[in-house]
Amino acid sequence: MNAPDTEASYAQWYEQAWADRDEGIYPQLFPTIRPDVFTLDQTDSLQAWLESDIAEVGEADPAWGAFGVRVSPPSEGIPVWTYVTSGLSNPFTVAPGGEYSPEGPSGIGYELVIHTPEEARWPILRLLDMMAYNLVCLRAFAPGGRFQVEGTLDGGDSKLTGFVFLPSPLAPEGFQLPSGRVQLLTAVGVTRNEMAFARSNGVDKLLDKLDTQGTGIATVPERDEVKLSEL
Numbered sequence: 001m002n003a004p005d006t007e008a009s010y011a012q013w014y015e016q017a018w019a020d021r022d023e024g025i026y027p028q029l030f031p032t033i034r035p036d037v038f039t040l041d042q043t044d045s046l047q048a049w050l051e052s053d054i055a056e057v058g059e060a061d062p063a064w065g066a067f068g069v070r071v072s073p074p075s076e077g078i079p080v081w082t083y084v085t086s087g088l089s090n091p092f093t094v095a096p097g098g099e100y101s102p103e104g105p106s107g108i109g110y111e112l113v114i115h116t117p118e119e120a121r122w123p124i125l126r127l128l129d130m131m132a133y134n135l136v137c138l139r140a141f142a143p144g145g146r147f148q149v150e151g152t153l154d155g156g157d158s159k160l161t162g163f164v165f166l167p168s169p170l171a172p173e174g175f176q177l178p179s180g181r182v183q184l185l186t187a188v189g190v191t192r193n194e195m196a197f198a199r200s201n202g203v204d205k206l207l208d209k210l211d212t213q214g215t216g217i218a219t220v221p222e223r224d225e226v227k228l229s230e231l
Helices: 007-029 045-050 062-066 122-137 192-201 203-213
Strands: 068-072 081-086 105-116 146-148 162-167 175-177 180-190
Touching: 007 081, 007 175, 045 122, 068 122, 081 122, 105 122, 122 180, 146 192, 162 192, 162 203, 180 192, 180 203, 192 203
Parallel strands: 105 180
Antiparallel strands: 068 081, 081 105, 146 162, 162 180, 175 180
């Protein structure tokens, strides 16, 4: 299948995929989601990764600046704060008239989610940074994967220094856009030792320990490291 080949029809197709996600699917998954979007062009994340040693593109696509993060306060079904990216699954990877598969990934094929018990600014900044990393360094995340950050997740005294990724239980099979399939990946904050444990034993085994501690997939910056042991 090919994307529309005229500028006007392509723009309509692109915008329809964006609207289907942000105005249709997201309000169903996150009933309290706010309309505001914290965008990449409000930060220096893209430029910072462009200046890094692992940048794979020479300049940012102007369209990336409108990609961002949306916030959903707790609801009856989701009793935590939720932060979700908006843009990584936009079909920016397909040019007008370009070939794509509706069963293949839309954009890079996923959006990222962080859950926290309290409202905070740091999840927005971390998600924007990870979006920029994906876009500029051409490195994607996957279920079971890990990502080490510089410093701590909240920029303070937290022991959490990275993320592990798993399919969101809110949409374990993902969802469909006109431009392809999208997976929701939940990023769970972990310590360096917990990340090493997940690398050796699998993310599921680490999540079992987090469930026992009571945090589950929510990221709690002030929590203690779980008790780890090789299985």
